[in-house]
Amino acid sequence: xxxxxxxxxxxxxxxxxxxxxxxxxxxxxxxxxxxxxxxxxxxxxxxxxxxxxxxxxxxxxxxxxxxxxxxxxxxxxxxxxxxxxxxxxxxxxxxxxxxxxxxxxxxxxxxxxxxxxxxxxxxxxxxxxxxxxxxxxxxxxxxxxxxxxxxxxxxxxxxxxxxxxxxxxxxxxxxxxxxxxxxxx
Amino acid sequence: xxxxxxxxxxxxxxxxxxxxxxxxxxxxxxxxxxxxxxxxxxxxxxxxxxxxxxxxxxxxxxxxxxxxxxxxxxxxxxxxxxxxxxxxxxxxxxxxxxxxxxxxxxxxxxxxxxxxxxxxxxxxxxxxxxxxxxxxxxxxxxxxxxxxxxxxxxxxxxxxxxxxxxxxxxxxxxxxxxxxxxxxx
DNA sequence: CCACAAAAAGAATGTCGATTCTTCTTGTGG
DNA sequence: CCACAAGAAGAATCGACATTCTTTTTGTGG
Numbered sequence: 409x410x411x412x413x414x415x416x417x418x419x420x421x422x423x424x425x426x427x428x429x430x431x432x433x434x435x436x437x438x439x440x441x442x443x444x445x446x447x448x449x450x451x452x453x454x455x456x457x458x459x460x461x462x463x464x465x466x467x468x469x470x471x472x473x474x475x476x477x478x479x480x481x482x483x484x485x486x487x488x489x490x491x492x493x494x495x496x497x498x499x500x501x502x503x504x505x506x507x508x509x510x511x512x513x514x515x516x517x518x519x520x521x522x523x524x525x526x527x528x529x530x531x532x533x534x535x536x537x538x539x540x541x542x543x544x545x546x547x548x549x550x551x552x553x554x555x556x557x558x559x560x561x562x563x564x565x566x567x568x569x570x571x572x573x574x575x576x577x578x579x580x581x582x583x584x585x586x587x588x589x590x591x592x593x
Numbered sequence: 594x595x596x597x598x599x600x601x602x603x604x605x606x607x608x609x610x611x612x613x614x615x616x617x618x619x620x621x622x623x624x625x626x627x628x629x630x631x632x633x634x635x636x637x638x639x640x641x642x643x644x645x646x647x648x649x650x651x652x653x654x655x656x657x658x659x660x661x662x663x664x665x666x667x668x669x670x671x672x673x674x675x676x677x678x679x680x681x682x683x684x685x686x687x688x689x690x691x692x693x694x695x696x697x698x699x700x701x702x703x704x705x706x707x708x709x710x711x712x713x714x715x716x717x718x719x720x721x722x723x724x725x726x727x728x729x730x731x732x733x734x735x736x737x738x739x740x741x742x743x744x745x746x747x748x749x750x751x752x753x754x755x756x757x758x759x760x761x762x763x764x765x766x767x768x769x770x771x772x773x774x775x776x777x778x
Numbered sequence: 779c780c781a782c783a784a785a786a787a788g789a790a791t792g793t794c795g796a797t798t799c800t801t802c803t804t805g806t807g808g
Numbered sequence: 809c810c811a812c813a814a815g816a817a818g819a820a821t822c823g824a825c826a827t828t829c830t831t832t833t834t835g836t837g838g
Contacts, residue, residue, distance in 0.1 A: 413836085416835090420785090425633070425787050428732045434707070435707055436644065436703070436704070436706065436707035436708070437623075437703070438622075438623035441822095441824080441825055441826080442825070442826060442827085443825075443826095450681070451787085452786055452787040452788060453786095453787080453788070453789095453826090453827080453828090454785075454787055454788075454829090454830095455785070455786045455787070456786095457783085457826095457827070458785060458786075459785095462826075462827075463813090463825095463826065463827090473623060496835090511706040514702050514705075514706050515703040515706055515707075516662050516703075516770065517699050517702065517765055517768070518620070518621070518622075518699050518700040518701075518702060518703025518704065518767075519703065520699075520769050520772075521621065521696040521699050521700055521768050521769060521773075522619070522620055522621035522624065522696070522700075522773060523621070523773075524773055527769060527773065530769055531769060531770075534769075546786075548822080570759070573758060573759050573761075573762030573763070574755070574758050574759075574762075576758075576761070576765060577757070577758030577759075577761045577762055578758070578760045580702055580761060580765075583659070583705075584702065584706060584715055584716060584719075585707050585716075586706075586710060588706075588707060588709055588712065589688075598805090598806085601805090605815095620818060626795055626796080627795070627796060627797085628794095628795070628796095635817075635820065636817085637816055637817040637820095638796090638797080638798090638816095638817075638818070639798090639799090639800095639815080639816055639817055639818075640815070640816045640817070641816095642796095642797070642798080643814085643816075644815095647796075647797075648795095648796065648797090778798080
């Protein structure tokens with residue numbers, strides 16, 4: 409059965425999704441046309457539709473991509489042997505923000521308010537991030553501050569909530585402040 | 594010159610802008626068509642275009658409307674004789690969040706990432722709100738905690754920043770969690 | 779190397795929606 | 809109360825853009 413090998417297929421999907429993220433970051437979710445993504449990816453309409461059902465599907469892929477990337481950064485700290493203190497954790501997360509991805513992230517929030525599929529992605533990713541923050545803070549309380557594990561887990565909750573909120577606010581700030589790149593056309 | 598009297602003209606503009614806000618909250622900035630706003634306002638295309646240059650103009654009006662409403666609530670506390678403590682202030686602001694307006698607010702953030710006109714509105718309103726929070730916190734420090742005015746103004750800055758961030762995060766949370774109303778059509 | 783099915787290209791299609799245009803109505807100054 | 813310019817209505821226009829279709833190319837299993 410002469411299909412593309414799975415690895416190759418994934419590469420194409422990624423190539424398309426990454427082009428989409430760049431376009432979205434530049435022009436926004438709705439003002440980006442398929443033609444823009446075609447130009448950015450160097451592929452063709454036929455090819456894109458062979459890999460994604462439609463534009464909504466692409467928007468979802470982009471949302472997952474951006475949110476997953478932010479979750480990935482966080483995951484590293486959660487797994488660390490010497491977890492950073494909350495203030496330090498927040499500072500590092502903020503330092504790791506990429507303006508282009510921040511823009512797409514914030515656009516995704518807006519889209520989530522009326523698009524159930526994107527909403528689910530945002531809620532899921534947010535929950536996952538909050539859980540990782542919780543692990544990270546718990547680890548710090550236990551390993552650095554020498555709290556009891558059970559008690560640490562409990563007191564970590566409001567701290568994680570706070571760090572998450574401050575991080576999101578910073579993301580918003582970055583997304584809005586970062587200079588708007590002009591459209592090529 | 595038989596024009597509409599200014600008051601009447603403002604009424605029409607408000608009628609249209611309010612209809613637009615309802616539509617945007619329901620379906621999002623871009624998925625709302627002029628036809629939707631026509632239906633919601635009970636007016637006609639011709640009438641709407643007599644009051645707003647185009648759809649972008651309407652989006653800006655809606656953004657101003659929603660953000661101004663949130664600033665208004667805040668202004669009341671800033672002017673109060675016995676300003677609430679930061680925690681209490683935050684709690685009240687959160688309690689005053691309206692889900693529909695929260696949705697349009699978050700959509701506005703997304704739009705601000707790529708639309709300079711909306712970006713300016715968001716930045717301006719955010720700055721204004723932060724300043725009011727600052728006044729409010731300063732008032733509390735001086736009147737309730739009996740700090741020196743000069744020193745109070747300085748220590749109010751990071752507190753105001755924090756309250757703002759937590760408020761924005763809560764707004765996001767409300768906007769995303771609030772049930773998506775189904776489109777009428 | 780071959781055959782061939784799937785993938786890529788690019789043109790063609792069809793819909794949707796913003797904006798404009800024409801016509802009818804209404805409020806206002808005299 | 810009149811006349812008339814501006815306001816409102818609704819039909820018509822015009823372009824943009826997602827998606828599909830047809831043709832060409834290419835990768836894969838034998």
